[in-house]
Amino acid sequence: MSSELHAISGINVRDYTYELPPERIAYYPLEPRDSSGLLVMQNGHIHDAIFRDIHNIIEPGSLLVMNNTKVVQARLEFFKSTGARIEIFCLEPLTPVRDIQLALACKSPVRWLCLVGNLKKWKSGVLSMQFKGQTLEAKMIEQQSDGMVIEFSWSDGALSFAELLDHMGKMPLPPYISRAAEKSDRIGYQTVFAMREGSVAAPTAGLHFSPQLLDSIKGKGIAGEYVTLHVGAGTFKPVTTETIGEHHMHQEQFSVECSLIERLSEHEKPLVCVGTTSMRTLESLYWIGLQIYNGEKPDAEKLHLSQWAPYQQQGRLPGKREVLKSLLQWAKAHELKQVKGETSLIIVPGYSFQLVDVLVTNFHQPGSTLLLLVAAFVGDDWKKVYQHALLHDYRFLSYGDGCLFYRKQS
Numbered sequence: 001m002s003s004e005l006h007a008i009s010g011i012n013v014r015d016y017t018y019e020l021p022p023e024r025i026a027y028y029p030l031e032p033r034d035s036s037g038l039l040v041m042q043n044g045h046i047h048d049a050i051f052r053d054i055h056n057i058i059e060p061g062s063l064l065v066m067n068n069t070k071v072v073q074a075r076l077e078f079f080k081s082t083g084a085r086i087e088i089f090c091l092e093p094l095t096p097v098r099d100i101q102l103a104l105a106c107k108s109p110v111r112w113l114c115l116v117g118n119l120k121k122w123k124s125g126v127l128s129m130q131f132k133g134q135t136l137e138a139k140m141i142e143q144q145s146d147g148m149v150i151e152f153s154w155s156d157g158a159l160s161f162a163e164l165l166d167h168m169g170k171m172p173l174p175p176y177i178s179r180a181a182e183k184s185d186r187i188g189y190q191t192v193f194a195m196r197e198g199s200v201a202a203p204t205a206g207l208h209f210s211p212q213l214l215d216s217i218k219g220k221g222i223a224g225e226y227v228t229l230h231v232g233a234g235t236f237k238p239v240t241t242e243t244i245g246e247h248h249m250h251q252e253q254f255s256v257e258c259s260l261i262e263r264l265s266e267h268e269k270p271l272v273c274v275g276t277t278s279m280r281t282l283e284s285l286y287w288i289g290l291q292i293y294n295g296e297k298p299d300a301e302k303l304h305l306s307q308w309a310p311y312q313q314q315g316r317l318p319g320k321r322e323v324l325k326s327l328l329q330w331a332k333a334h335e336l337k338q339v340k341g342e343t344s345l346i347i348v349p350g351y352s353f354q355l356v357d358v359l360v361t362n363f364h365q366p367g368s369t370l371l372l373l374v375a376a377f378v379g380d381d382w383k384k385v386y387q388h389a390l391l392h393d394y395r396f397l398s399y400g401d402g403c404l405f406y407r408k409q410s
Contacts, residue, residue: 005311008350009245016375017366018386026399027177029188034210037394037401043409044381046388051208051402052216058358058404060221061269065260067203067277068226070194072104072162073169075181078127078138086127087117088138089172090165091147091200091233099340100198100230100253104162109153111141115233116148131168134159162197172200174236174398176365188399198230198253204398205275205361222272225263229254229277229343239367249307249346249369254281257338258331261285264355265324272358276347276370279356283310284343286320286354289327293318300334303341310351320355347373359405363389363396379408 030036034052049057058064074090093103095111103110116122127138134156141149154164171181171189181189191206193214217224234250241247264271264282273279284305290313291298298304331339346369359377363386364370375382385403394401 004350005308008311008348009243009308011244011348011350011372012242013239013244013247013367013372014242016371016382018383018390020366020396024390024394024396025176026395026397026401027179029207029399030395032210033188033192034208034213036208038208038404039385039389039394039401040404041378041381041385042406044384046385048392049404052210052213054360054404055213055217055220055222058217058220058222058272059270062222062272062358063263063267063269064217064222064224064272064274065278065282066191066193066206066209066224066226066274067229067231067281068191068193068195069199069203069228069230069277070197071171071190071199071202071231072197073165073186074172074200075170076129076136076138076165076168077170078129080121080127082121084121085118086122088127088150089115089117089200089233090150090169091115094149101196104165104197105160107157107160109151110161111149111151113144113147114150116150119148129168134164134167136164136168172233174201176397177399193226195226196228196230198228200233201231201235202398203229203231203275203277205402207399208360208402209274225260227254227256227260227278227281229281231277235277235370237369238365239369244346244348244369244372247346247369249344251304251342251344252277252280253340253342254284255338255340256281256285258328258336261324261328261331261339265321265328270357271355272360273356274360276359276361276373279359279373280343280345280347282355283347283353284341284345285327285339286323287345288339288341289323290317292330293323293326298330300336303339305341305343305345307344307346310345317352317354323354347376349376349379351376353377353407357407359403359407361403361405362398363394363400363403365397374405377407378405381408
């Protein structure tokens with residue numbers, strides 16, 4: 001391990017926490033969605049705004065990148081004959097395919113890795129539920145370290161698993177929203193530009209955008225583009241270790257159109273990421289491209305960026321243009337129109353940003369990897385930001401208010 005990586009992995013998580021009173025957590029979204037507050041931090045200066053005015057703050061000519069993943073109704077509620085309630089939270093597919101979008105299109109049966117609530121009441125047997133004549137069954141296969149493998153089967157062979165979840169599942173609200181999901185959450189916990197099913201958590205920075213605001217952004221000469229990163233439940237995984245180097249970062253699937261990579265390689269104006277998921281996707285592109293630039297020949301079906309890969313680089317790094325062009329040449333050689341892969345990238349203080357200039361995000365949990373990402377982007381000013389937000393009645397977490405951060409100048 002290099003001395004630089006050793007220092008970064010030794011970051012004490014306790015240095016990235018703050019006191020969050022429960023009453024400051026937003027349990028419902030504001031209506032209309034673009035009426036949320038917006039805290040703007042640039043060059044150490046803070047000012048307060050309304051989210052609907054973000055198009056007047058972002059520089060014309062900027063490129064705004066959003067995550068168009070769509071949240072699936074991933075929570076299934078079963079009841080045993082005894083009346084015991086068993087909740088199954090579908091995390092990721094195992095068979096017949098592991099690609100989330102392909103797996104959701106599969107017909108009965110399928111196997112998924114799941115979290116099971118009230119597992120002690122489900123020792124054996126098959127659970128079942130019915131909805132409009134449709135019967136869904138769930139069978140335990142085996143316990144794994146990070147969940148239970150469940151096999152689902154259903155009576156109507158014409159339905160895909162995605163359609164079945166849409167009929168029978170519930171919106172997977174994050175654990176800190178301590179209430180049951182309601183009908184309104186099907187709209188409120190989904191971005192207006194959601195297209196590609198596969199997430200079990202929303203890319204929450206995108207929840208603030210309305211169709212009208214997107215039109216206003218376009219009218220200001222700010223172009224909008226989309227990537228896809230399917231957000232996993234690991235995004236809420238607490239950091240339970242003393243140092244960040246001991247934390248195992250979750251893995252998530254992403255895809256980016258080659259036409260966007262081409263545009264990114266040429267773009268000179270600010271690159272604005274909506275959400276930490278978009279940021280992880282774009283920054284991952286650079287490091288995967290760098291591997292190819294350096295002569296590696298990855299399998300097109302197994303593109304993967306490991307957690308600490310960017311921190312192991314030494315010497316001067318090539319510019320984004322050269323790296324992304326290498327990635328595009330590799331994609332062309334494999335006859336790909338989009339680059340797909342998995343990333344476990346963790347962004348913490350000491351990370352070297354390669355693509356992103358401006359970040360739109362929400363307020364994050366104390367001691368979380370997302371808060372460390374913010375600290376990496378704005379430096380120690382994150383403390384000033386969160387103190388200001390607490391003193392000025394900002395609303396926190398998924399349904400809370402937004403932030404607009406400009407990358408700290410090195």
